[in-house]
Amino acid sequence: MATSYTLSMAIRQLNPDLIICGKQSADGDTAQTGPSLAEMLKISQITNVLKINDVGGNISCHTRTGSVSVDLPALITVEKFANLRFPSVRAKTKDVEIWDAKKIGADIEKCGTNGSPTKVLKTYENSVGGRKCKFIYPNELMEIINVEREKRSTKLEYVPSAKRFDEVWVIGEELEKIARSIGKNIKVLPKQRVEKIVDFASKHNPKVILWPGDLWGRANAPRAAVLLKTGLCADCTHLETDGDRLYMYRPTYSGNLMAKIKCSTNPQMATVRVSKPDNKDVVIAGGKGVKGDFDLIKAFAKKIGADVGASRGLVDMGIAPYHMQVGLTGKAISPRVYIPCGISGAIHHTCAIEGVGTIIAINPDKNARIFQHSDFGIISSFKGIPF
Ligand SMILES: Cc1cc2nc3c(=O)[nH]c(=O)nc-3n(C[C@H](O)[C@H](O)[C@H](O)COP(=O)(O)OP(=O)(O)OC[C@H]3O[C@@H](n4cnc5c(N)ncnc54)[C@H](O)[C@@H]3O)c2cc1C
Structure with a gap:
């Protein structure tokens, strides 16, 4: 703001x-x-x-x-x-004109920390998502998939706060579950023109509005925050309340740290990371390690009735479409079984698979980070897997 x-x-x-x-x-x-x-x-x-x-x-x-x-x-x-141009070492330096608050006619109280309705209360190391990996042989893959896909629960549960708000507004139904952890009654508004939501909120003064952290929510919630003159915390993964203030937790520095944030104005608003209900109970994803053989992954997914995902590496290569991208700038997923194949496990990728039930990684590099975030691992090229 x-x-x-x-x-x-x-x-x-x-x-x-x-x-x-x-x-x-x-x-x-x-x-x-x-x-x-x-x-x-x-x-x-x-x-x-x-x-x-x-x-x-x-x-x-x-x-x-x-x-x-x-x-x-x-x-x-x-x-x-x-592509960004690197500065030339031979470039001549020029004076940079400095504008202060007076020059631009800004109210100093609205600038910097003074002007921010949200405040970071603390940051701490993000240890979420680490798993103990058991290494298995390629021929055990099918059996593990079949056993694990029968298990009911996925790992993401929202712990309800001891005191909760009487009412919490959410935009879109995907957020109902997380909203129940901080509110007794949930009012669901459909996604619609932001001005209409703002109008409605101005009349009813809700204490909390949660927005989906998808492309629509990330584009529209900041505009609503300006119109409602309130703060907004982006891309939250966990919420808590003492019944009056909302405490919003979000990954920061590409997920390396978690931040706990509070908003001093009402409505207290957050975009919340949505993991869309997966169509299938198993998702298999390809990364740069599978390159041009992505069709093999797609054929295997079809054979076992799984959905297909991809790392940003593979999307950036133009091999997989963006809607398949799993990760910080793609989608968060929470199927019962996730099989990353040829994916190194950068934090931008693993931050979006925390809610998965069982993760089975395939990678020839035994030190690949993805194994630290997997329940089962196969140290092998995808070519050695009997897909
Ligand atoms: C702001 C920001 C946002 C980002 N958002 C995302 C995001 O949403 N999603 C995302 O995925 N990334 C995202 N990234 C990029 C991320 O940091 C990584 O660069 C990316 O995930 C790497 O993709 P990859 O694992 O496919 O490729 P690589 O890191 O190149 O890994 C390829 C892996 O394939 C393995 N391999 C090689 N040969 C084989 C073989 N024959 N069989 C099997 N495996 C093999 C290698 O051992 C290696 O581990 C983001 C980065 C930034 C800075």
């Missing part, structure tokens, strides 16, 4: 036709600054842009969710856009 406010005051001095923001920072990962800046400047936005198709009186972009066009002035947040 404070960052977007400061930027909005500076940008008003320039009056540009187009503002290009990165989708999200590498430390906070909130993806909030772009959308809240657009709302403060009252201009259109397009998020998760992969390519600009055309710019004239309007701008048309190809995004994660299809092609979108809006009138200028506009703000876009970009994902994979261009």
Whole structure:
């Protein structure tokens, strides 16, 4: 909120036709600054842009969710856009003009920590998701899959707080389960135009609104926060309350740390990581290790009635489509069985599989990080697996 406010005051001095923001920072990962800046400047936005198709009186972009066009002035947040240019060592230095609050007409109370309705109460090492791996032989794979897929529960349970809010609002049904851990009654609103949700909230003053942490929620909740003049905590994985304040837990620094965050204004709002109900009880995913042989993974998935996933490595190679991407910038999953094959297990990937029942990793590198997050491991090339 404070960052977007400061930027909005500076940008008003320039009056540009187009503002290009990165989708999200590498430390906070909130993806909030772009959308809240657009709302403060009252201009259109397009998020998760992969390519600009055309710019004239309007701008048309190809995004994660299809092609979108809006009138200028506009703000876009970009994902994979261009390769960054390294600064040249021979470049001549120039003076950087420094603007202060007075120059941009900003209210100092709304800048920096003073202007932030959310506060980080503590950060700590994220130890969630580590598992004890038992190594097995390739020919045992089918038997383990069959035994583990019969087990009922997955590992993600939400512990209810001792005191709970009388009512919690959620946008979209996926959040009902986590909302029950902090609220006695849950009011579910369908996804709709953000102005309508804001209108409704202004009339009824809910204490808490939870938004889905999907592309829609991450693009719209920051705009609602600006309109409702309240804070927003992004991409939470766990919630707690003492009956009055909401304590929001979220991975930060790409999941290496967890942060506990509180919001001092109402409604207290969070986007919450959604793990979509999986269509199938087993998901098998390919990574860069399987490269062009991804069809083999897809054929095996079909044979055993499993869904197919992929690492970002494989998606970035253009071999798997984005909707299959599992991870921080893809989707979180929680099937009974997950089989990452040819995936190294970067934290950006493992942070989205914490809710899986049983993880069976296939990788020829016995030191691959994925084994630290697996229940079973097969040290082998995918070529040695009797798929
Ligand atoms: C902000 C940010 C967000 C990100 N979001 C995501 C995300 O949502 N999802 C995601 O997955 N990543 C994400 N990443 C990228 C992540 O950090 C890793 O780069 C990525 O997960 C690596 O993909 P990979 O495991 O397929 O490839 P690699 O890391 O290259 O691993 C390939 C693995 O294949 C194994 N291998 C090699 N040959 C074979 C063989 N014949 N058979 C079997 N295995 C073999 C290797 O031993 C290796 O372990 C993100 C990164 C950033 C910075």
